[in-house]
Amino acid sequence: xxxxxxxxxxxxxxxxxxxxxxxxxxxxxxxxxxxxxxxxxxxxxxxxxxxxxxxxxxxxxxxxxxxxxxxxxxxxxxxxxxxxxxxxxxxxxxxxxxxxxxxxxxxxxxxxxxxxxxxxxxxxxxxxxxxxxxxxxxxxxxxxxxxxxxxxxxxxxxxxxxxxxxxxxxxxxxxxxxxxxxxxxxxxxxxxxxxxxxxxxxxxxxxxxxxxxxxxxxxxxxxxxxxxxxxxxxxxxxxxxxxxxxxxxxxxxxxxxxxxxxxxxxxxxxxxxxxxxxxxxxxxxxxxxxxxx
Amino acid sequence: xxxxxxxxxxxxxxxxxxxxxxxxxxxxxxxxxxxxxxxxxxxxxxxxxxxxxxxxxxxxxxxxxxxxxxxxxxxxxxxxxxxxxxxxxxxxxxxxxxxxxxxxxxxxxxxxxxxxxxxxxxxxxxxxxxxxxxxxxxxxxxxxxxxxxxxxxxxxxxxxxxxxxxxxxxxxxxxxxxxxxxxxxxxxxxxxxxxxxxxxxxxxxxxxxxxxxxxxxxxxxxxxxxxxxxxxxxxxxxxxxxxxxxxxxxxxxxxxxxxxxxxxxxxxxxxxxxxxxxxxxxxxxxxxxxxxxxxxxxxxxxxxxxxxx
Numbered sequence: 001x002x003x004x005x006x007x008x009x010x011x012x013x014x015x016x017x018x019x020x021x022x023x024x025x026x027x028x029x030x031x032x033x034x035x036x037x038x039x040x041x042x043x044x045x046x047x048x049x050x051x052x053x054x055x056x057x058x059x060x061x062x063x064x065x066x067x068x069x070x071x072x073x074x075x076x077x078x079x080x081x082x083x084x085x086x087x088x089x090x091x092x093x094x095x096x097x098x099x100x101x102x103x104x105x106x107x108x109x110x111x112x113x114x115x116x117x118x119x120x121x122x123x124x125x126x127x128x129x130x131x132x133x134x135x136x137x138x139x140x141x142x143x144x145x146x147x148x149x150x151x152x153x154x155x156x157x158x159x160x161x162x163x164x165x166x167x168x169x170x171x172x173x174x175x176x177x178x179x180x181x182x183x184x185x186x187x188x189x190x191x192x193x194x195x196x197x198x199x200x201x202x203x204x205x206x207x208x209x210x211x212x213x214x215x216x217x218x219x220x221x222x223x224x225x226x227x228x229x230x231x232x233x234x235x236x237x238x239x240x241x242x243x244x245x246x247x248x249x250x251x252x253x254x255x256x257x258x259x260x261x262x263x264x265x266x267x268x269x270x271x272x273x274x275x276x277x278x279x280x281x282x283x284x285x286x287x288x289x290x291x292x293x
Numbered sequence: 294x295x296x297x298x299x300x301x302x303x304x305x306x307x308x309x310x311x312x313x314x315x316x317x318x319x320x321x322x323x324x325x326x327x328x329x330x331x332x333x334x335x336x337x338x339x340x341x342x343x344x345x346x347x348x349x350x351x352x353x354x355x356x357x358x359x360x361x362x363x364x365x366x367x368x369x370x371x372x373x374x375x376x377x378x379x380x381x382x383x384x385x386x387x388x389x390x391x392x393x394x395x396x397x398x399x400x401x402x403x404x405x406x407x408x409x410x411x412x413x414x415x416x417x418x419x420x421x422x423x424x425x426x427x428x429x430x431x432x433x434x435x436x437x438x439x440x441x442x443x444x445x446x447x448x449x450x451x452x453x454x455x456x457x458x459x460x461x462x463x464x465x466x467x468x469x470x471x472x473x474x475x476x477x478x479x480x481x482x483x484x485x486x487x488x489x490x491x492x493x494x495x496x497x498x499x500x501x502x503x504x505x506x507x508x509x510x511x512x513x514x515x516x517x518x519x520x521x522x523x524x525x526x527x528x529x530x531x532x533x534x535x536x537x538x539x540x541x542x543x544x545x546x547x548x549x550x551x552x553x554x555x556x557x558x559x560x561x562x563x564x565x566x567x568x569x570x571x572x573x574x575x576x577x578x579x580x581x582x583x584x585x586x587x588x589x590x591x592x593x594x595x596x597x598x599x600x601x602x
Binding site: 178189 | 374437
């Protein structure tokens with residue numbers, strides 16, 4: 001029964017929104033790959049094979065049948081490293097989105113509910129953060145905290161905060177003058193109670209969209225910091241770090257940068273397509289517009 | 294005395310000055326009585342309501358009330374959380390009072406009893422607000438207002454958005470509840486026929502101050518103040534008599550503070566003193582009227598030749 005419903009849902013999605021269906025499948029595939037990386041991957045991501053340096057992938061002349069996607073300059077299996085990298089990237093993306101969402105929601109709710117000086121203060125700080133190039137801001141954060149994967153995640157999370165703050169604040173300002181909020185206040189409900197129990201359920205839809213986009217941005221930013229040497233430390237398998245390690249060989253062995261680059265591209269594209277799709281689906285105003293066109 | 298307000302003032306800062314929405318209003322409400330507050334839009338009715346229930350603090354003046362005053366709004370849909378069922382909505386005041394997250398069984402029993410008292414069918418308890426009619430929604434709002442057994446409830450234009458046939462049902466419900474519970478009601482409305490149906494006492498508001506107050510029968514059938522006369526004459530349900538006043542133009546801006554009577558600019562009986570000094574409420578018969586000519590004994594209204602100077 002349950003499975004039937006799920007099947008129908010998938011068929012409908014495939015029929016109505018094939019791009020979203022593809023994006024969702026890609027992400028599911030990557031999640032499974034990351035989840036089961038230790039069991040699927042043929043080798044340990046840090047294991048080096050002496051004498052098997054810079055082996056080409058399956059289509060190259062220098063192909064070694066042990067290494068499906070070839071090896072890097074110190075003889076590590078690219079396929080295994082990509083699988084483990086998926087794990088790191090997805091976890092990083094998840095924590096970035098979670099951090100941005102939690103901090104952003106709290107700040108946005110305080111700004112929207114309290115108003116006045118507190119609101120102005122929070123919004124101006126967010127404006128300042130949005131005015132700076134985000135990667136520059138992340139570099140500042142990592143420089144303060146020191147380079148590591150955890151700090152890169154924190155930095156990317158900080159960058160995700162302003163978008164969420166604006167979203168939540170706008171929604172709360174809209175709602176708080178409605179009579180149902182006034183009557184809850186009359187019955188003695190506290191501000192936090194009204195915000196959490198009455199207002200938050202009304203803005204879960206836009207928050208979900210924002211979370212999906214923040215997830216994708218998070219992966220990208222963590223990879224970018226890894227590429228700059230400010231994120232994951234070698235020998236950890238992380239897509240951005242893999243890119244950085246391989247960039248010296250971009251002329252001689254281009255597949256070394258292509259493999260992690262493609263992974264980043266496909267995953268982030270999928271997240272953005274899914275986010276756009278959710279936005280269209282959950283925003284009744286947009287849906288009406290697209291139906292009219 | 295269940296509610297007493299003395300000399301309330303409330304103003305708001307807006308671009309271009311301060312709106313003096315409530316300018317020295319005093320009122321008394323007795324147990325089991327209904328006090329209606331009437332006036333044109335912009336006269337300060339809603340601000341007064343917000344001050345009385347405690348959504349806003351007055352700038353000055355004193356307010357004595359026995360308990361919390363729940364409020365029923367004109368927007369019956371907007372005053373109910375869109376994702377809660379009727380049962381949850383009626384339980385909400387109890388849940389908040391007890392500091393819980395969800396209704397207890399006792400709350401639900403009490404809510405069902407309240408729903409019965411306001412005439413809601415058992416089947417509608419699981420409905421969401423948008424599935425109900427306007428009249429049913431206002432019954433839910435009244436049930437919520439009664440949940441904490443208040444002495445006073447305030448209704449701000451509760452039936453203005455309803456069909457006339459439904460209006461009568463809701464007004465009769467309020468009258469029944471008043472008798473069975475000894476409830477005091479503050480009823481804000483611009484609709485004089487509704488007020489005539491439900492009110493014991495009437496307060497006529499103009500630009501934030503009271504121009505006339507007294508028993509509903511007196512104020513509505515033998516109005517003394519020129520403004521009350523004009524307001525009644527503008528009621529389309531009454532046939533117009535020759536010589537009656539007609540309100541023209543808009544009231545002056547609430548941003549300006551003129552020294553004299555606030556109605557002076559539109560009043561056909563205006564005298565020199567009206568523009569210089571603000572009249573205070575004085576007893577004239579069984580009413581209190583703030584008007585110099587009336588306090589001096591002038592009968593305004595039905596006389597054929599008002600002083601038009």
